[in-house]
Amino acid sequence: MSLKGRDIISIRDLTKDDIELVLNTAEKMEPYARGEKISKLMEGKILETLFFEPSTRTRLSFTSAMQRLGGAVMGFSGTSITSITKGENLTDTIRTVERYCDMIVMRHPMEGSTRLAAEVSSKPVINAGDGGNQHPTQTLLDLYTIKKVKGKIKGLDVVLLGDLKYARTMRSLSFALAMFDANITFVSPKGLEMSKDILTEIEDISGKKPIQTNEIEAGLKKADVIYICRIQKERFEGAKYFDQTFYGVPVRMALLSLISGVI
């Protein structure tokens, strides 16, 4: 099993073994992510961060991850200073910029844009969010956070609460939780429920029917983990928001070094 040279576009591209490899490697990366140990693992390698849409945590944690491993980062955030304003399409942009780097991290508003980039590029592409579709590295660090806090994922009662219809993290996280045999409850306001096809897929993967409810109290009754979207979770006492923000670095260090084949 190896992630060397792979594109990470969707959580669907990863097996449970792949995810476990990333999570276990992330654990080893933590002292380097904190700056307690120094690493030159990615020395001489260049990561390109192409952010066609704004981002704070994802872009900066990828930058931190690469630099903590001794690698270099280049790229852009926003398209105003690129040739895209001159009408260059995404395909040509990728064909151009892949010549300058060893790996690409990309966020783009069009759904499927990162899959297209991966097809065009000979260098590995990591999806940092393609519109409302996927954000696989967010899912990896969500799983890592759950594992750090609870010690395991299997068998946990996990409640996904909020806008389940449009939030991309909800879809990919529920998919991954099903792979790890967690018990999933979806709680949302009416009209923002998780789509039926995702419910069916989750049942296909885990063999367990997820619970879907609009009743918040019923949903939260025996939750081990509550994952909330579109609410200012940093305001909640005991929330793991800032820990989760840090965990983005070791998880991305793990992913970058596994994909580049240096470990």
Add this chain to the structure above:
Amino acid sequence: MGEELKVKKIKDGTVIDHIMAGRGKKVLDILGIGDGYPNTIALLMNVSSERIGHKDILKIENRTLKKEEVDKIALVAPNATWNVIKDFKIMKKSKIELPDILEGVLKCPNPKCVTNSDEPMTTKFMVEEKQPVRLRCNYCERLIDLKDVL
């Protein structure tokens, strides 16, 4: 006329047989064949069939099918048979089967999908299940409702 079909053979063209009863009109729609077509079209509906109970049959004079059209027909008429007719004879007979991947056949109904932008690319759908048909866009990963694409 007894059991004899009431339609003459065509000299050159295409015959699609064993279409599920009621789907023949949809196959014509897929082929974009309508009122203005200059040659003979025969659509036989609800014909008795030993194999599938009742079936539709479509005969189109002077028309061949492209691969993309056959793939698209497979979505509404799986297991139909496709006959190429030349000089009243069947030159080639094959079963219409849904491939595992549909490329360049359908347009993704998701307006936010990259395939609906100006990128020089073709659409690609993964056929996750054939009966009933379940399609997923390879790019935006949406499950596709056939009603939205046919």
